[in-house]
Amino acid sequence: MSENPIKSSFQIQYEMLLNAIPSSVLMVDRKLQILSVNENFLIKSQRSKDTTVGRHLADVFPLVILQSTCIEESIRNVFNSSIAVKGQKMTYRAPGVPLRIYYYSILPIQSDQIILIMEDVTEQFRLSEEVRRVERHLASIVESASDIVLSTDIDGRVLTWNSAAEKLSGLKTQDVYGRYFFDFCDANQKQMVEQIFQRMKTSNAAHTTEFNLLTPSNSGTILISWVFSPMKDDYSKTVGTVVVGRDLAERLKLELQLRQSQKLTALGVMAGGIAHEIRNPLAICSSAAQFLQEDRIPDEFQKECAKKIQTNIQKASAIIENLLRFARSSLDTEMIEVDLISVLKETIDLVTNQAKVQKIKIHLSLQKSSVVVSGVPGLLQQVFMNIFLNAINAMPTGGVLSITVNSVEDRVIVRIIDTGVGIPAGELDKIFDPFHTSSPVGQGTGLGLSICYSIIRQHLGSIQAESRLGQGAAIIVTLPLL
Amino acid sequence: MGKNILIVDDEPDMCWVVSQIIQSQGLNVVTAYTGEDACFKLSKGDFSVVFLDAKLPDMDGLDVARRIHAIVKERPLVVLVSGYHYRDDPIVRNAQEEGLICCFLAKPFSNEELIGILISLSC
Incomplete structure (x- = not known):
């Protein structure tokens, strides 16, 4: 017991x-x-x-x-x-x-x-199920995105590579996993990309840039707009980089088409001047040729007629040559050494006809006879053509178009000044916006200056406007010297 | 008519061509290269016909026509010579209806066309 x-x-x-x-x-x-x-x-x-x-x-x-x-x-x-x-x-x-x-x-x-x-x-299981569902959801967002989404470790070695990245580059995840991302960039941009990864180690801010990604399957490259963002852990320590990239091919194609169609608009504006300038030499040739068909013409007169025919054919041909060059050049996209003065002179030649029929005098004032910049000649010509035509349009009853070129330190500044109607103060900050136009409906596309802006930005330069209503306007283009 | 014919064009070769055709008809020509010069020469009133280019460096041909219409008593017959306008251009038609010009000669023209105009104006 x-x-x-x-x-x-x-x-x-x-x-x-x-x-x-x-x-x-x-x-x-x-x-x-x-x-x-x-x-x-x-x-x-x-x-x-x-x-x-x-x-x-x-x-x-x-x-x-x-x-x-x-x-x-x-x-x-x-x-x-x-x-x-x-x-x-x-x-x-x-x-x-x-x-x-x-x-x-x-x-x-x-x-x-x-x-x-x-x-x-039960509870843990439900939670982990939930976590897995969220993970699957996030993964499918990354996988379904049409933009390139990739992540790297802190040194820039690729960890994940989504299907858009595979599709655009032609490289499979296993081809890139563990390799430095900058190994897949254009050789001359490699160093720049490497530096971005260095910067990500200590930076809290995203970095936006554009560079080419290699596409080894067709041994080419594609231009991508990239955003680099540092990836942080729970303790705000940087553990890697998230890189998102968008294929710019479509945008570039559209931009090219837009520039080309805007150019045709500019050609339309010049049609009157061109007609006058081509019909003059044609009329001279035509009459001189008719003189030559007459009987018993003195030798001296015969020679004079032939000479006039030749000179005037050359004149007409030079106008057509300039026009063709202007109409076609947007197909070139390669940046080369360009003499800005030659570009300006050629562009002035093109608008001279239009200026003449509108009683506008053109003054070009130069510091030097040649100023070399890095650029696409056709695009720079389009910029000045648009600015000149705007200036000419602003002077319907005649005036003076002055162009001055000055080199200051590492930049060249081109001022294009007209004596036209000017730009109202409220409009001044809008003139580079797409589709902003002061022309009556159907007469201006409002794209000219916005295209100038994008071209000058592509050339790492700047473009500004100064004006007072009724006192003319000045457009100032600044470009880095080579 | 016996009076001189004025040729107004800023392009010297153009003046030369028109002069040759007119002179071949035994007529006297005088040339002017600007609108201002044309107005000055016309103000003296000793021209029967003026061949006037539509686009001059200082003013439009039609502005010259308008000015002489206003200031010259014995007005010459004005032939607008233009590569700027098209055939049946309303601007040309209006100028004709207004009485500013009597004929339109489109560049390029045949020499016969120009001579035809001279004959029709009984020069």
């Missing part, structure tokens, strides 16, 4: 301990009979102790669970081998009981029993 109180005290402590465990704990004997359970199991399975303890495992667990987990077989194996089974998954589905997910372990203990411990991981 003296042992009973001690035993029951143990019993009490044992049950307290068992009930304190936040997992379901069952003691099972070799016959798969449940010897004891803790409260956690009873609550989760919504059973009472009476209908559980002393019953066979098969009476307590739903058949479907026993079949799917083969838990009876596992328990017998543990009895036979004395080796524990750990971390098995069990989905507990029973009538009237919410679905739970458990990880269970079967541990052999002495006295011919095993402990079945079932840890409820």
Whole structure:
């Protein structure tokens, strides 16, 4: 009798301990009979102790669970081998009981029993499912994007490379993984890209740039607009770089088309002047040729007629030559050494006809006879053509168009000044906006100066306007000297 | 008519060509290269016909015609010679209706066309 109180005290402590465990704990004997359970199991399975303890495992667990987990077989194996089974998954589905997910372990203990411990991981499982879903969602965003999205480690070695990157470059993820991203850039831009990665290590700001990406499959390159952003961990430490790139081919194509169509508009504006200037030499040639058809003409007169025909054909031809050069040149995109003065003079030749019919005098004032910049001659000519034609349009009753060229330090400044109607103060900051026009509907596209702006920006220069209403306008183009 | 014919064009070769054709008909010509010079020469009133280029460096041919219309009493017959206008150009038609010009000669022209005009103006 003296042992009973001690035993029951143990019993009490044992049950307290068992009930304190936040997992379901069952003691099972070799016959798969449940010897004891803790409260956690009873609550989760919504059973009472009476209908559980002393019953066979098969009476307590739903058949479907026993079949799917083969838990009876596992328990017998543990009895036979004395080796524990750990971390098995069990989905507990029973009538009237919410679905739970458990990880269970079967541990052999002495006295011919095993402990079945079932840890409820429903919540963790739901969370990790959620995390996986979010991850899948994010991954599919990156994969579905039509822009290049890639990530690198802190030194610029590629870690991820989305399908747009694969499609545009023709390089598979396995071709680029672990390799320096700048190895896939145009050789002469490599160093610049390497420096961006260096900067990312200490910078908090994104860096925007444009450079070519190699496309080894066709041994070419494509121009991409890039945004580099430092990738931070939870402690704001930079761990890598995220690089997003957009193919500029489509934009470039559109820009080219726009520039070309705007050029045709400029040609339309000049049509009157061109007609006059070409018909004059044609009329002279025509009449001189008719003189030559007459009988008994003096030798001297004959020579004079022939000379006039030749001179005037050359005159007409020079006008056509200039026009053709202007109309076609937007196809060149290569930056070369350009003498800005020759570009200006050629452009002045083109607008001279139009200026003449509008009684406009053109003055070109130069500091030097040649000023070399890096540029695309055709594009620079388009810029000056647009500015000149705007100036000419601003002087419907005649005036003076002055062009001055000055070199200051490492820049060249071209001022184009007219004596026309001027630009109202409120309009001055809008004149470089696309589709902004002061011309009546149908007479101006409003693209001329916006195209000038984009071309000059491409040449790393700047363009500004100064004006007072009624007192003419000045457009100032600044370009870096070579 | 017996009076001189004035040729106004800023292009010397153009003046030369027109002079040759007119002189071949035994007529006297005088040339002017600017609108201002033309107005000055016409103001004296001793020209029967003026061949006037449509686009001069200082003013439009039609402006010259308008000025002489206003200031010269014995007005010459004005032939507008132009590479700037097209045939049936409303600007030309209006100038004809206004009485500023009597004929339009489009550049390039045949020498016969010019001579035809001279004959029609009974020079």
